[in-house]
Amino acid sequence: MITCVEGRHRQVRGRYTADTVTVYQAYPAEIAVPALANGRFVAPFKRDRMTWIKPSFLWMMYRCGWASKPGQERVLAVEIRRSGFERALAAACLSHFDRSLYPDRDTWAQRVRTSPVRVQWDPERSLRLGPLPYRSLQVGLSGDAVDRYRNAGQCSGLQARG
DSSP states (O other): OOOOOSGGGEEOOSOBOSSEEEEEEEEOHHHHHHHHHHTSOOTTOOSSSOEEEBSOHHHHHHHTTTTTSTTOOEEEEEEEEHHHHHHHHHTOEESSOOTTTOSSHHHHHHHHHHOSEEEEEEEEEOTTOOEEEEEEEEEEEOTHHHHHHHHHOEEEEEOOOO
């Protein structure tokens, strides 16, 4: 289980209800359009690579350059069950070694090999996309975690305008 002892420095920031969490992803039109038409991820979306979801809208917009980067022109808002999100976090490991959580690199590496979920904390962003002094969560899903996500999420589209 991932716990935050640093208070507000590391926090899951995003849109949520008692039952759902909205996460964001940026894709090219060839993945986003079928996902929107079907309300979930379908081909050509592939499950064989890690897919990163971001609860922070501003972090997503920073990452995709306000939907201007090649292959990231469409931003999807994906509403997922909060219970599934929390289950994924409970199974997660950090994407990098942290000696305060793992006794040694080998233990961490073993956890990385066996966990379908990774987490990392990145600087939150302002409206102008400058870094803020606190961090927001990014969650990487692979294997079975991707299958649960793509079959359970409800996709809707966002459009960024310059």
